Amino acid sequence: MKHFPTILTALLLTLPAAIGATASSLSRFQHFVTRQGDKLYDGAKEFRFIGANMPGLSLPNDCTMKLPQRMTLPTPWEQADGLKTLDQMNLRVVRIWNLPIREPHDKPAQGRMTWHYAQGPGPFNEESFQALDHLFALANRYGIRVVFSLSDCWRYLGGVETYAAHRNRQGKRALFNDPQVKEDFQQTIRYVLTRRNTVSGVPYKDDKAILCWELGNELWDVPYEDFAPLQREMTAFIKSLDPHHLIMDARGNVIPGEPDPNVDIVNIHYYGNDFAAGCRNHQAQSRGKRPFVVGEFGPYDGKGFTPENVVEKTREFLSAVHESGTAGALLWSVQSPRATAS
Numbered sequence: 001m002k003h004f005p006t007i008l009t010a011l012l013l014t015l016p017a018a019i020g021a022t023a024s025s026l027s028r029f030q031h032f033v034t035r036q037g038d039k040l041y042d043g044a045k046e047f048r049f050i051g052a053n054m055p056g057l058s059l060p061n062d063c064t065m066k067l068p069q070r071m072t073l074p075t076p077w078e079q080a081d082g083l084k085t086l087d088q089m090n091l092r093v094v095r096i097w098n099l100p101i102r103e104p105h106d107k108p109a110q111g112r113m114t115w116h117y118a119q120g121p122g123p124f125n126e127e128s129f130q131a132l133d134h135l136f137a138l139a140n141r142y143g144i145r146v147v148f149s150l151s152d153c154w155r156y157l158g159g160v161e162t163y164a165a166h167r168n169r170q171g172k173r174a175l176f177n178d179p180q181v182k183e184d185f186q187q188t189i190r191y192v193l194t195r196r197n198t199v200s201g202v203p204y205k206d207d208k209a210i211l212c213w214e215l216g217n218e219l220w221d222v223p224y225e226d227f228a229p230l231q232r233e234m235t236a237f238i239k240s241l242d243p244h245h246l247i248m249d250a251r252g253n254v255i256p257g258e259p260d261p262n263v264d265i266v267n268i269h270y271y272g273n274d275f276a277a278g279c280r281n282h283q284a285q286s287r288g289k290r291p292f293v294v295g296e297f298g299p300y301d302g303k304g305f306t307p308e309n310v311v312e313k314t315r316e317f318l319s320a321v322h323e324s325g326t327a328g329a330l331l332w333s334v335q336s337p338r339a340t341a342s
Helices: 006-010 015-023 076-088 128-142 161-164 173-177 181-196 225-243 276-284 307-324
Strands: 032-038 038-042 049-053 093-095 145-149 210-214 244-250 266-272 292-299 328-332
Touching: 006 244, 015 276, 032 244, 049 244, 093 328, 145 161, 161 173, 161 181, 173 181, 173 225, 225 244, 276 292, 276 307, 292 307, 307 328
Parallel strands: 049 093, 049 328, 093 145, 145 210, 210 244, 266 292, 292 328
Antiparallel strands: 032 038
């Protein structure tokens, strides 16, 4: 019996081909999600949702980065398990966070690529992108819309500063004012949007499971005078390649007075334990301009999870989402299990 975990793991890893074959022929979606004024629509029906952030659907599942055996991408079995859970909870949208780029100093062993989707300016890891292929095929099967963030303000797993580091530039501002770094980031965007899914055969830019693109996660650690022109340039670039999908604002901390004409959704991230009033206020600021989405909400107040300090405040917040007309809210976060034997 001592070999049972290894045998079980081997059996689990034979499932992806069967899952992919089924997923490629099934989709619950008939329409892209569209915007009219400050509302989202699925066909003729207004689209509102509660969902979750689930970074483990596309990223290694060890936030400490101290467990090498967990610094691997999820298998299709694990992705299906996560999406099935969301489906059973009627959570209709998932946000999968960012698309990492390898750090320049993180040299792959024996000439092999690391797990990062982008290996630097230009080369991409085909094996890693196949994980996304399975995820999108399964999202169509289970009827879960995906918010896809193309980068990250923070350097964890590889963000905008990492693009700069590959060109010997320093800091987040390089992405916003260095032509070569911007071109490198556009190369990644072009690769993602024009990629043809190896499981379903559908190009990402034509996949109805994708709710929207997000230029990056929490790109607020840069002055707005630097950020606004870059977002305007990059969102126009995205729309030129993909006119079907919506784009969500990438800052996550402010409702702009004059939204970028190519940005379809504004969003705020909430942490603490008392943000019902903030939700109503931000929805009022966005009314008549853009749909408002709570891109992340984490009911954490530092006292632990008890009915007294979490449950009632969360109910108040969700009531505010519903009553204010907020388009959607995404919990941070839901973690899916890993099938890999220890």
